[in-house]
Amino acid sequence: MLHNVSNGWFGEAATQNLASRPKAGQGRSRLRHEGREACVIGEMDKVLAHAVLPLLDARTVLFQNYLELDRRVKRAASQDAVCIRMMTVPGVAPIAALTFKAAIDDPNRFKKSRTVVAHFGLTPRRYQSGEHDNPGRISKAGDRDVRATLYAAANAMLMRTMAGSHRRRKTSLTQTPN
Template sequence: MDYIGIDISQAYVDADLPGGVQRLEQTADGHAALLAALPAGAVCVLEATGPYGLRLLAALHQARQPVCVVNPLSVRRFAQSQLRRSKTDRTDARLLSQFGGVFAPALHQPPAVWLSQLQQRQALLDLLLGQRTALRNHGHALRQSPWPDPVSTQALEAELTRLDKQVADLEKSLEQDARAQCGADYERLQTIPGVGPRIALALLLAGPGLRAFPGWRQAVAYAGLCPRHYESGSSVRGRPRLSKLGDGRLRRLLYVGAWSAKTKNPACAALYQRLVARGLAGKQALCAVAARLLRQAWAVVANECAFDPNHHLLIAS
């Protein structure tokens, strides 16, 4: 099987084709020329490097061209293992071809249109929430001045009013569309103590969607809530820590939910008390509770059932 590495930038792509690396424009015509030049049975290899590759990825899927989307960190470590000393767009394209040949990564599955659009809306909502917090903090600073500027104060209040309306509209539309697309899962997730509407929505929009993870371990790893062990020989014994290689936003939301789950969720409360009794710090125990919450969420969605607070007792008996 031939792997064709494609390095992506804003204006063009460099493809490691059989005749050598070719540079094509990031346009519909450039994508069509790339598809025409690909050999039969080839698999394209792209890095997940932000928005510049999305249109090319959509064109490849539309043409039913097999494509892999790989983690840039994995490719970087592979380049280091090859002792590479130079980095250009052309060498990156060749490197991606070699990476595909060595590791044979899994083929990329296109996400549902509704999932992609809701993820974009969620990202915009997070951006607006950050802007609103920054403006509120600036307003607090203005009010401390003995001579507050009336023009600045008026402009700030008007902008905050506009942002409040935009945030409310986006939150409402997100909830409505989430209920329309996966209303049953949205309701089931909220039966878990510690999972509210915001966390439930984040779980449904996580990566390829919570249902797409083959198991709860993959979901926990995606959120970066799995432990990372550091041991070597008989002398190096590092303390296990969270990997944090994953969705930081989902991890933070689950950590917030863990504060409620450690008292209201029976299985999580038992886990928290057991870990604290063993000497773990409160924050470490809360991280374990966050991982347990995600495990429960995956089970609720995978089994299509509401949360059973006594399920952990049935397992223990």
């Protein structure tokens, strides 16, 4: 929702050459201040200002709600021992830790870790008949949201590993032997 409102603001403001896409790190405050000033100073015509000001107000409220929810999630994860332990793994953020913990609920339900993987649909499908035994794609039988969160955490971990190996390789190539 926040993304859609921001895009709506940029679409309206771009038609009047009032704002350009913000660069990384300066977007939120620049969007808020430039947009308000443009509307108040009168650089926009009144019809456009009438359309853009509610978008800016909605974006501000949505972003404040997002920040509050983010604080609550981080606080909840930092107060739970299991989540703290899970967040020591690279790529596992508070949302991934809380999602996994909530989905597992009672760990005693699972006798083996293999059954947890099957519970979330991460095991390959089996196509068996007579002599044929072909593993297929993952079964996707479990909770879709938990599976998506686990994929995001794994992807973050892999990207961090790949970026780190690239840096190590680059520094080893640039160093001169003694």
